[in-house]
Structures are given as structure tokens and as C-alpha cells.
Amino acid sequence: MKPAARKKIIQAIGFLALRAAMALVLGVLLLFLYDIGKKGGGVISWEFLSQAPRRGMTEGGIFPAIFGTFLVTVITAVLSVPLGMCAAIYLNEYAKQTGLTRLIRLSIRNLSGVPSIVYGLFGVILFVNAMRFGTSVLSAGLTLGLMTLPWTITASEEALKTIPNSYREGALALGATKWQMIRTNVLPYAVPGMLTGTVLGLARAAGETAPILFTGAAFYLPFLPRSLGDQFMALPYHLYIMATQHHAVLQVRPLAYGTALVLIVLVLGMNMTAVIIRYRLRRKQR
């Protein structure tokens, strides 16, 4: 065989292997979505979405879990979004390249690699015990808030980086102080981008189970949480219970599939919204 022909064949085989890898990943994703969509779709009804579980969670719906996940995500956002934004403002607008700044960045990168269950342990000690919030929706939300902090900081900083320096220089040249410059010429343009980035982090938090296992999520509650000190039901924890801990796991499998579908639609819905908005923002900026 001629070397040129051999080269071509090797290239064809090589590229085919790369395409196969891509196809495999796509296939797994489609299999996931198809299986959950097909088996969960049949369970979804207005009753399923709007009612509480009945008869030892063998019938009824998942409304308390949807509500609980919504509530805990709001608390997560209240802690994580403002703190993350302010930290990003410090890093991008104020901080100089010092050892301390490098240490902050290193900490942020390392925080995003801390296992979620370790955040759960930290939440037990700090929020449940030391601060005496008990196992509650507040403790769980704050735990998730700390977990999402590195993601919100990174996402917010990305948004700040897209603001051209000429905006800043223009304000400073007119005699504005640093804070005036940030408030009038940086934040108004950066906040939409910051928010979309943080929504991605919140979506991940909404789907997390390990950090809330011991900080506030409840197996079953006949009522909705009335205050921040109450325990709550959450979609991911409910799925875990329905899949493995229920006394009749096989009987309630359809309900587990339904829960999985609702959870995935919720999380991916938040993701998609953020991705689409981000895409539009980028186009506008060009």
C-alpha cells in the first residue's frame, strides 16, 4: 500500500473513533432522557403535581417536594448570589495581583472541588448545631448557599470581565470615584450576565441531595413548612427515598420515575433558560 493511502486510511479510522466517542456520549444522554421521559411521562398529571403523597407515599403527588425544593433554592440564592457578586466585584474591580488575591482564587477553585457531602457535614456542625437552626429548611438552604458560592463568584466574574475597560476609564476620566464608576458604568451592564451565570449554579443546587440529607430534608411531612425553622421535603431526596428507601420500592417505581422527570425538567429548564439568555446577551454584546 502506498504511504499516502495508508495515511488516509489511518486518518479515516482515527476520526471514526472520535465520532464514535461523541456518539456514545450522545447516546447515553438520549437513553437517559428517553427512559425517564417515557416511564415518567405517564405518571405526570395535575394531581401528581398539586397533591401531597397519600397512603404511605404509595399514591398521590409530590407537591410538598416541589414546594420544598423551590423554597430551599430561594434561600440558597439569597445567601449565595449577593455574596458571590460582591466577591466577584472585589476580585475583578479592586484586587491587585498580590499573593492574597492568588490565595483567594486558589480557595475558590478548591471550594468548587469539595465533595457535596462534606458541605453537608459542615452544615450539620455550623448551621444545625453551632447556630442552633436545627434540621430545617434554613440550615439546608444556607449549606447549599455555601456550596454554590464558588460557582456564583466565578460566573459573576466572567460577566464583569466582558465589560470593556473603556467604560471604566470614561467614568474615571470624568472624575467619578471608584464606587461611582462601578455603580453607574459597570454593574448595569454586568448584572444580567451575572444573574444568568448564577442561575446555572442554583440549578445544580436544586438537584443536590447529599448536602441536605442531614441538614433539613424530611422523609415525609404531612404539611408544608410554615417557617424557616421547619423541615421540608425536597425533590431529589424524595426521588432517593422512592427509589431505595420506600417499604415497597417496586410498587412505587412509577412515582419515582415521575419524580425524576419533574426534577430533571426543573433543573434542565433552569439551565436552558440561563444558556439561552446568555447566548442572546453575547450576541447583543458583539
Place this chain on the structure above:
Amino acid sequence: MRKKKWSNLKEAAIRAFFFTCGILAILVLIGIFLTLLSTAVPAFREIKISEFLTSTHWDPTSPEKAEYGLLSMIVSTLMVTIGALLLAVPIGIGVAAYLSDVAHWRVREVLKPVIEILAGIPSVVVGFLGLVLFGPAIAKIFHTGNGLNAVNGSVLLAIMSLPTIISISEDSLNAVPRAYSEASLALGASPWQTLFRVKLPAALSGIIAACMLGMGRAIGETMTVLMATGNARSFPHGFLDSVRTMTANIAIELGEVPYYTTHYYALFAIGLVLFIMTFAVNLAADVVLRKYQEREQ
């Protein structure tokens, strides 16, 4: 004049506020470490550290003699992690190379969000699918009882660490200077040869960092392994054995354990071991990535 002074003071106060938010990241990281450490230490009033790290028997609720040996769980964690990497590294690098060098840019624009979707699937859903989808399949293929074993965990963790490996590997492939591939192509190398012998080696440190970050994710993952590996406490002898990882053990036992007992403290000691392991892996990845970026500049 006084107004100016007031304004300076205000500026300084605002700066101080943002600075406080900035150093919060350091405080949280140190806080997590110190909390775990101080809660883990009381465990070693009753448990010998050598026993904790080298014994394979974990039976804290035994009526005769409570045993706290972590080794089976460390081995289990490493097994599913290594299994996951064996699957995810070649596939992840393949996909990254496909996205950076083979795919048309329009296809790439569609596929990159798809990878993000995969990253967005909650771990409990992945674990559920391991239980209902992969479990029965693995049981059929390998003729084992229920398919809840280390193989299942490895497959799921591979899926969970793929997005990390793909996106960072692709970034580092894209960061290889154009001049490298142009020079290679101009010398008559085929696009495949250019990719395989020029771009991949040039991006190697970034790819290694990507794999390490994926590994960190796999070590710390809880819900997927909890639901899909069967959680047997015995020492695993092969990939078809049911395994219980460190993360899964914390998730199983922390809910039932009475506060402030040796068992309770021992679970935090496991958390500390986990923290140190992931911290080391992530830090190493960071150093590799940093070196690589410095060289680029």
C-alpha cells in the same frame, strides 16, 4: 474639603466591604477544614489512627466490640474512581478532540450545550438510572445477582465526570497555538497526524489536569454510588463485588447515629479523609494547569 474627606472615607468603607466578601472564600475553606478536624479528633480518643486507616472491618454498632476500619471503604472509593477514569478518560479525550478538530463549527455550537445538559443532570437521577437501567443490564451481562456493584458505580461516575474532562480538555486543545498545527500540516502531515502527534502532546498538561479534576469529582460523588453500588461493607475482591464508598457510608450512617458518640466523630473523620483526598487531587490539578498557562504566556 470636608466633603472630599467624607467621600474618601465612604470609598474606603465600600472597598473594605467588598474585600470582606472577597476573603470569604478563604475563610469558608479554612472553616470547613478546621470544623472537620475538630469534630474528627475526638474519635481518636477511642480509635487508634493506625487501626482506622489499615483495618478492613467497619462495624461501629457491634454489641461486642465496635470496629472502625476504613480500609475497605478507601479501596472501594479508589476502585470505582479508577474504573470511572478507565472509561471516561479515553472517551472524554476522544470527544474533546472531536469537538476541537473534527466537528463542523455549527455542529459544535449544538453539541457543546448538549454536554452542559449532561453536566446538569442531578446525581440522584444518575444514581436512579444506575439502579433501574444499568443494574439489570449489568446483572444480565455478567450473570450476577442484581448488578449493584463496582462496575455499575464506575460506569455512572464515568458519565458524571465526562463533562468536566471534555470541557477542560477541549479548552486546552483549542489553546494550542495555531502555528503548531499549521507548521505540521505544511510539512505534509495529515490532520489526524497533526492532532495525534502535535496538538495532543502540546495540550497534554491541560488534559491531565482535566482528568484529575474529573477524578476529584468521582471521589467525592455521593448519591450515584450510594444508589448503584450495593453498599456491602466487606472488603471488595473484584469489580463485580458490591462496594461501599466513603461518601456512601457517611450518607448511610450519619442519619442514624446518636450525636457526640465515637461513631459520630468517626463519620466526620471519614469526611476529613475525603476532604484531604479531594483537596490534594484538585490542588495537583491546579498546579499542572497553572504551569501550563504560564508556559503559554
